[in-house]
Amino acid sequence: MDYESMFEQAIAALKQEKRYRVFTELGRHAGNFPKATRHLEDGSTQDITIWCSNDYLGMGQHPDVLQAIKEATDTYGAGAGGTRNISGNTRMICELERELADLHQTEAALVFTSGFVSNDATLSTLGKLLPGCVILSDELNHASMIDGVRHSGCEKRIFRHNDARDLEDKLKTIAPDRPKVIAFESVYSMDGDISPIKEFCDLADKYNAMTYLDEVHAVGLYGPRGGGVAEREGLMHRIDIIEGTLGKAFGVVGGFITAKQCIVDAIRSYASGFIFTTTLSPVMSAGALASVRHLKNSQVERDCHQERAATLKRLLAEAGLPVLPSVTHIVPLMVYDAELCKQASDMLLDDYGLYIQPINYPTVPRGLERLRITPTPFHDDAMMAELTSALKDVWLRLELRQAA
Ligand code: PLP
Numbered sequence: 001m002d003y004e005s006m007f008e009q010a011i012a013a014l015k016q017e018k019r020y021r022v023f024t025e026l027g028r029h030a031g032n033f034p035k036a037t038r039h040l041e042d043g044s045t046q047d048i049t050i051w052c053s054n055d056y057l058g059m060g061q062h063p064d065v066l067q068a069i070k071e072a073t074d075t076y077g078a079g080a081g082g083t084r085n086i087s088g089n090t091r092m093i094c095e096l097e098r099e100l101a102d103l104h105q106t107e108a109a110l111v112f113t114s115g116f117v118s119n120d121a122t123l124s125t126l127g128k129l130l131p132g133c134v135i136l137s138d139e140l141n142h143a144s145m146i147d148g149v150r151h152s153g154c155e156k157r158i159f160r161h162n163d164a165r166d167l168e169d170k171l172k173t174i175a176p177d178r179p180k181v182i183a184f185e186s187v188y189s190m191d192g193d194i195s196p197i198k199e200f201c202d203l204a205d206k207y208n209a210m211t212y213l214d215e216v217h218a219v220g221l222y223g224p225r226g227g228g229v230a231e232r233e234g235l236m237h238r239i240d241i242i243e244g245t246l247g248k249a250f251g252v253v254g255g256f257i258t259a260k261q262c263i264v265d266a267i268r269s270y271a272s273g274f275i276f277t278t279t280l281s282p283v284m285s286a287g288a289l290a291s292v293r294h295l296k297n298s299q300v301e302r303d304c305h306q307e308r309a310a311t312l313k314r315l316l317a318e319a320g321l322p323v324l325p326s327v328t329h330i331v332p333l334m335v336y337d338a339e340l341c342k343q344a345s346d347m348l349l350d351d352y353g354l355y356i357q358p359i360n361y362p363t364v365p366r367g368l369e370r371l372r373i374t375p376t377p378f379h380d381d382a383m384m385a386e387l388t389s390a391l392k393d394v395w396l397r398l399e400l401r402q403a404a
Helices: 003-016 063-076 091-103 115-129 143-152 164-172 197-206 261-270 282-297 300-318 338-352 381-397
Strands: 025-028 035-039 045-050 108-112 134-138 155-159 180-185 210-214 241-245 255-259 331-334 370-373
Touching (some): 045 381, 063 282, 091 108, 091 282, 115 134, 115 143, 115 241, 134 164, 143 180, 164 197, 197 210, 300 381, 338 370, 338 381
Parallel strands (some): 134 155, 134 180, 180 210, 210 241
Antiparallel strands (some): 025 035, 035 045, 331 370
16 A cells, blocks of 8 residues: 555645645744744745734734733743643633633633634534534534534534525524524634624524524624624624634634533533643633733724724725725735735745735635735834735736726
């Protein structure tokens, strides 16, 4: 059996489809976000500006966060010492969970090692705990939700993206006595659109379904305390389970769910993805706690973030570039071709020192390849002018499609 050639063939297939991924080696400059050093294979370096980070508010370098991390390292050491079954709860993770429950104004929270794990572990366990459950899942849900639904082993119905009518058509066909979970996101991170949360909650009430909302691209960023879009729209109390990450707007790492005590206790007690893996370290828990606390009390980052995103969208549109009119902080710039998207990204990095990863299939459908730009409060006017001018050059050099 020639195992090596099987792996080589798998890689060759990706290369053939022009979606073989290459990641740049970067060293971010603490205190000088979004600047970083790129380390090339020949040993040379290049100063670059990051334009595609999901550290949306630069909280990964906020002094409160760094201080909390330093203090926790000195106080508790590096690791958590194992799974919670083996080593118990760390003080920091308990404080973080209380803070997250408060953020979402509910009874309890549970921290996981990532947002991906939170979704996979929770959805898969829900499906196992609710006898005869059907999970209704938005067609554009994130891979972690898709995996969770699949791992639950229960019946699923996929409804059209953000389409309440299609969701209702599906709900109508399910026997009233069967448990149902409507699983969706608030901000969809590739197009930057927002789901009709209220309509989905109304349907959940009408058909007696539970609601499961992924606020990964919204926590820290929306709502008066950073509770997400559901907080902004006064709907948090209507969502049964809110899921989020500590690795994007909160700038650290980890994921969580918040819900009523009995739900959190059941997930804690049954989810393999929670039980059988080493807990998030007290150091990262302390950093995340500082970040959540800071953003609960500070609106300036959120206001500035929205202003920066709106300004960049306007500048790109004025330059005739095909920017999607997203209603959020995400700025998708359409290329419509996998190979050209990669070339545009390489050119921006090599020739202009601007880092924007290409977004190709399966993250987006084939033919809808794009550069996904995420301006932060730290991207100033000069940086935006530099980016706009570089993008105009690249669009001309590669003869890419202009705005319609
Ligand atoms: N949910 C959504 C919608 C995401 O986009 C992502 C990651 O990009 C995740 C969950 C996973 O979160 P994490 O990066 O913390 O694993």
